[in-house]
Amino acid sequence: MTAHPTTSRFKDNAHEALGDDQLQKAMLNVRAGFIDKRAAVAAKLPEFEALRDSARDIKNHTLAHLDLYLERYEQKVIEAGGHVHWARTAEEARQIIIDLCQKSDAKIVTKGKSMISEEIALNAALSKAGITPVETDLGEYIIQLRDEAPSHIIAPAVHLNASQVESDFRRVHTHLDADRDLQEPVQLLTEARQVLRDRFLSADIGITGANFLVAETGSSIIVTNEGNGDLTQTLPKTHIVIASIEKLVPTLEDVSQILRVLARSATGQEMSVYTTFSTGPRRATDVDGPENYHVVLLDNGRSSMLGTDFQDMLRCIRCGACMNHCPVYHAVGGHAYGWVYPGPMGAVLTPTLLGVDKAGHLPNASTFCGRCESVCPVRIPLPKMMRHWREAEFSRHLTPATQRFGLAFWAFFAKRPALYKNLTPWLMSLMHLLGRDKGYLRALPLASGWTDSRDFPTPQGGTFQSLYRKQKSNGRAA
Amino acid sequence: MTDQAASRRPIRVGLFVTCLVDLMRPSIGFAALKLLEQAGCSVEVPSQTCCGQPAYNSGDRANSRALAEQVIRAFSHCDYVVAPSGSCAGMIRKHYPELFADDPNLAPKARLLAGKTHELTSFLVDILGVRQVEAKYDGSVTYHDSCSGLRELKVKSQPRTLLASVQGLTLVEMNESEVCCGFGGTFAVKYGEISTAIVEKKTENIANAHTHTLLAGDLGCLMNMAGKLSREGKPIAVRHVAEVLAGMTDEPPIAAPASSTL
Known part of the structure; x- marks a missing residue:
């Protein structure tokens, strides 16, 4: 699904996107929805700007001592009865997860929403190994049915409309009554819940991402609105967390600070509906939870960004505010960017992961209007970093x-x-x-x-x- | 009032006219000159070309530094440097110090110049304390906030403060006045299709404001919006805000013929 990036064909992708009337209509929702909601909720919180500074500082501090916090985190996970696996590359991460699945003879794996899973193309690898991955976030579930990549990091199916989803459900859910009414979005939601409920109960392993990893306690935290992540991580026997190393924060106090800017920046909520902390497997006194708890820590090029012009990018908390406010993203949508991460954050991150020779269009396709930086909750200087990529291209004679x-x-x-x-x-x-x-x-x-x-x-x-x-x-x- | 304004010697302002104004629309330079002189400044125009932003944003550090050095040399003796552009003033104010951060000789000079460089309307309002201009303009206008001025230099209220004092002028705000027009320098040519999609939204918002005139503080954005309005056949006069504030609107609007009745 995301194994073959089309970042080098960005211009052609954009051309197609601009001619796609349905997509253009869907993008109007991004323009209208996210921006006003974020502005309203930010305006209501007097300390919002100070919290952004604080979030930036916490992430900077963590990155400056990342080795220390990673080791402390690992130690705490082990103390809680969990296991930590270190993956240098996407390939290593996939192999670790497949090995864990095969060891417990897993056939069905439920999944919470995870961009790292997209980055390492985990679903394709699982399927190839004979394991059925089931996305349980509604947006991810829809795009999995369509064999598409997410077009937005927090709203993966934002490029679609309800009637497209209806026809996908009719195509795939053939065991249901063909004459059922699916006109209303709530009917689609109900159907997805029914179908997924069986999957939750039959899953052998649940895989989630993590919004944060807390060094102080060895906890992983997911921030969701649908509750699917909780069912994914508590019902099966085994919970695997897949997260990249820059998700670390030192303490619970630090997390509580950053959480105050995350949902506000992302969806304009004060808090997301669910903020779930997982620390190790089920303890004797716990009423539920997995018997086994594994964390796969992925580097995939991040450690080589430390100490470079691109270190600030590692502050990113994946809220999506930059793309929500980007005129180029509004015009072409997420798929035009050709890989997993679209919009301004993708324009900076994708070249580090795929190489600027393949993804050079992305940091160039920006007007440098600066709106992304003006809303970034951790104040990443995104235009400056795109400019750094242009400098790298220029000095390597990659500029046209x-x-x-x-x-x-x-x-x-x-x-x-x-x-x-x-x-x-x-x-x-x-x-x-x-x-x-x-x-x-x-x-x-x-x-x-x-x-x-x-x-x-x-x-x-x-x-x-x-x-x-x-x-x-x-x-x-x- | 600043210390310099309080002293007898008039403030010596170097007008950085910007290459785009120099080449495409000299009348904006003359309007800026008039506004600064009306405010009591002694204005000079050092020999100049470009601030280096096109090279800087294309990743060409060597040429951007060479051009920045040229500007530093030409303007460092002025009390202030003023540009009728948020983009070029932003380049000098925000990016010159960064460009020379690792150069012990030029870094202090770049920082010094950055500290005294201002966009025209913010210089008039924030530094000189001007609140009123002597100008008349019959008609309604809408104002586009150009990105660099707005986000790098916080230019938002200053042009509106001054426009409010223009006799006969009514300001009607358009929707999304703070959203990029899609110009982005070389972006407009390199990614013409995307740039077009962005400016189409902008001209739609402009047209929906139902004003006679569109104003902004940056000629690049103005040429982009005027070019699109012209191609779409939307009869809206497009001018730099300085032209209206200086009462110098005899020249035809941007992208309009000499015989324009706009």
Whole structure:
């Protein structure tokens, strides 16, 4: 499903997305929903901006001492009776999980929503090993039926409408009455719950992600709205947590700070409906819980971001606010980005995971409007990091030749003010003459990207500097 | 009032006109000049080309540093540097210090220049304390908040404060005035289709405000929006806010013919 990234075909993907009327309609919901809700809930909390600073500082501190906190976390998980598995790569993580499944002879695995699972393409690997993965988050369940990647990190099926979901359910849920009524979203929800209930009860293993891992207690925390994560992790005999190493935070106090900005930034809720803490397997006095508790800690390139220009990206708490506020994401949707992580956070993270040679379009396809950074709960300077990728591309000569040539041409004159001053008035007056009648040009060489859909305003003629000096020498008071 | 304003010597402002205004629409430069002089500044125009932002945002550090050094050399003697653009002022204010962070010679100079560089309307309102301009403009206008000015320099209320003093002018806010117009410098050409989709939403919001005129503080965004409005055949006059504030609206609006009746 996500094994073959199409990040290098971003432009083609975007072209298709722009022509997809249904998608365009669905994207209007993102534009309308998330933004207003976040703004309203942030405005209601006087200390919201201070909490963002605090969240940033907690994550920075953790990243500065990540080795220490990872070891402390591992120790605490073991003390609680759990197991920690270290995975350097996606391949290692998949193998660890498949081994755990095979050891307990698991046939059905229920899954809570996890972006790391998407990143390592876990479902495909499980299926190949003869294990049936069942996504239990409604959005993930829908896209699993469609064999699609999520188009948003917290709302995986945001690109779809209800009638598309209805036809998927009719296609897959063939054991149900063909004449049933599925017009209303609530009917779709009820049907998904019914189908999933059986799966929850028959699952051998439950796999969840983690929003946070707490070093102080060895706890993993999931933040959800549907309750599916709780059923995934408490009903089966074995609970496997798959999480990347930057999910660490030192203490429960730290988590409680960051939780206050997470849901507000993500969905505009003060808190999500469920915030569930798991610490080790079921204890003797617990009424429920798994018998076995495993954590798979994934690096997959993160440790190599430490100490580089991209370290700040490891603060990300996956709220999705950056894409919710991104004009490019609004225009093309998440699938155009071609892999697991879309929007501004994806534009920074994807090149680190896939290589900038494959994902170079992503950090370039930004207007640098800065709205992502202005809403990021942990204040990641996303435009700055996209610029770092552009610098990496430029120094490796990956920038397209036309752009390099255009820049070099412009810089040649801009670095020679005398030459610039002599040439530009003539050039601008010439352009002025070409478009004077209408006030604009309908086509410009090398700028069809602009003029295919927009007119290019005609210059007024001359340059400010030439006209200003002429005025001055004509006796304007100096 | 600042210390300098209180002293007898007039404030010496270097006008960084921006390459786009220099080449495409000199009238904005003259409007800025007039506004600054009306406010009592002594304005000079050092020889200049570009702030280096196109190179900077394309990942070309060498050329962006060369151009930034050129600006630092040309303007460091001024009390203030003022640009009729949030984008170029933001480049100098926010990004020059970063560009030279590891250069012990240029870092202090970059920081010094950054500290005294301002976008035009915020300079007038925040630094000089101007609240009123002497201008008249018959008609309704709507205002687009350009991204760099808004988010890097917090330019939001300043142009509105000044516009409120223009005789005959009514400001009607459009929906999503703080959302990007899709210009993004070279982005508009490199990703023309996406840029077009973004500006289409913007022109829809502009049209729904039902005003005679669209104003903004950055020529790049204005050319993008004017170019789209023109292609869509929407008869809305597009001007830089400085032109209206200076009462200099004799030149035809952006992308309008010389015979324009707008």
